[in-house]
Amino acid sequence: MSDQPFAFFPAEVVRTARLSSSLLRITFGGPALAGFASGGRDQSFSLFLPHPGQPEPVVPVEEGEGWFWAWRALPEQERAVMRSYTVRAARPELPEVDVDFVLHGDTGPASAWAGRAAAGDRVLLLGPAVEDNTSVGFRPPAGAEWILLTADETALPAAAAILEWLPAGTRVSAFLEVPTEDDRLELTTAAEAEVHWLVRDGARPGLALDALRTADLPAGTPYAWVAGEAAAVRSIRRHLVGERGLDRKLVEFTGYWRLGSSEEQLRAEAIAEAQAAAEAAGQAAVTGS
Ligand SMILES: Cc1cc2nc3c(=O)[nH]c(=O)nc-3n(C[C@H](O)[C@H](O)[C@H](O)COP(=O)(O)OP(=O)(O)OC[C@H]3O[C@@H](n4cnc5c(N)ncnc54)[C@H](O)[C@@H]3O)c2cc1C
The missing domain is CATH 2.40.30.10 (Translation factors)
Incomplete structure (x- = not known):
């Protein structure tokens, strides 16, 4: 091994x-x-x-x-x-x-x-090469009383695998946004999951936020996992932390793609940001600020 x-x-x-x-x-x-x-x-x-x-x-x-x-x-x-x-x-x-x-x-x-x-x-x-690795983001803490999942079609494979992984008795509320009616795939789970399918039917990504805003969510402390188009993910996180008052540490969010940008462009941006941050840190070390 x-x-x-x-x-x-x-x-x-x-x-x-x-x-x-x-x-x-x-x-x-x-x-x-x-x-x-x-x-x-x-x-x-x-x-x-x-x-x-x-x-x-x-x-x-x-x-x-x-x-x-x-x-x-x-x-x-x-x-x-x-x-x-x-x-x-x-x-x-x-x-x-x-x-x-x-x-x-x-x-x-x-x-x-x-x-x-x-x-x-x-x-x-x-x-x-090992099962416990940093490319698994879904890590609900022990105190979480229920799970909130929001995903678009790119994150549907992850949401489906998370649902399969969750043990019986876990309460889950899932908001799954897909382009067309027939993308509503059959999901398997032992959890007590309430799944809300949101069919875009030509609309821009973002239906999950509208649905969440009016949703009557379960009581108790949730762990939220949010993934999909980057701008939609940011808005959902803002809603959960800002309007719903969720602890930001209990919201795992990841932009899986960005409308209008290739992954190549996103990587170039991330590298440029990291280099700028490293340069700024170097400057700060030199000037003592
Ligand atoms: C951790 C993680 C896990 C992911 N898992 C999956 C997965 O299991 N299945 C999956 O399909 N994707 C997944 N994605 C998303 C996938 O990496 C992106 O959609 C990627 O941009 C696709 O590459 P591409 O070469 O097709 O398009 P790119 O060259 O990256 O982008 C070209 C253009 O297409 C647009 N675009 C990219 N993706 C989409 C889309 N889905 N719908 C419409 N327009 C799009 C971009 O905005 C851009 O304008 C995941 C992303 C991350 C970060």
């Missing part, structure tokens, strides 16, 4: 299955996945995809811990497309990993790749 929490796992597409108008399940397989140790819930990982015409994704894994900067130094058209996805299910005994992709057309390389994926297509996963 590895002592590193994350590792690279080469894999290939085994099969695809259309779940609904917006969602496609892709099952990855390959011997390396026997060591893929999903922690369940909203376990996420980085997926590397080839560009059209490339036989496999180009990632300088031989650089070890320096792989990220070596990957980033490669020309954009050569280096693999890197995107975040959720482990919908893992079966290490086979070994297989299911990932549910939102198909939003050819507007993004990952969506375009998924739409054309066929058995044998090669990918690379950077994912968990």
Whole structure:
């Protein structure tokens, strides 16, 4: 067993299955996945995809811990497309990993790749080598009396896996926003879950906030897990903390995508912010402020 929490796992597409108008399940397989140790819930990982015409994704894994900067130094058209996805299910005994992709057309390389994926297509996963890892965000504290889930279609795989993971007797209120009526997938849970489906039907993301504003939520202290489009997630968090007075430490929120920005752009922004913060900290250290 590895002592590193994350590792690279080469894999290939085994099969695809259309779940609904917006969602496609892709099952990855390959011997390396026997060591893929999903922690369940909203376990996420980085997926590397080839560009059209490339036989496999180009990632300088031989650089070890320096792989990220070596990957980033490669020309954009050569280096693999890197995107975040959720482990919908893992079966290490086979070994297989299911990932549910939102198909939003050819507007993004990952969506375009998924739409054309066929058995044998090669990918690379950077994912968990140990079950207890930092890419699981859903961690309700002992004192939480009920669970609030809000998710759009990109976070539906995570919400579905969380519902499967929760033990019997847990009270859950889930607000699940999807593009079309047939995206209302069948969910399995032992929890006492009240699921509110919100069908966008062409509207912009954000129906969950409207529904939450008027919702009669259970009494007691909740743990809230909020994921989906970044602006919608921010508004929901503001509502929960500001208007409903939830303790901010009990609200786990993650922007899974941002309307109008690719994940590449979001990563570039995050790197620029981190560099600016590091420079400011350096300045402060020099001036003693
Ligand atoms: C922790 C985490 C887990 C995630 N899990 C999943 C998952 O299991 N399944 C899943 O499908 N997604 C998941 N996502 C979201 C996924 O990473 C993004 O949707 C990603 O932007 C898709 O890459 P792309 O190459 O298709 O589009 P990009 O190149 O990143 O974006 C291109 C354009 O498409 C738009 N766009 C991106 N995603 C969508 C969308 N869903 N609908 C409409 N427009 C979009 C962008 O705003 C941009 O304008 C997850 C994200 C995170 C951070």
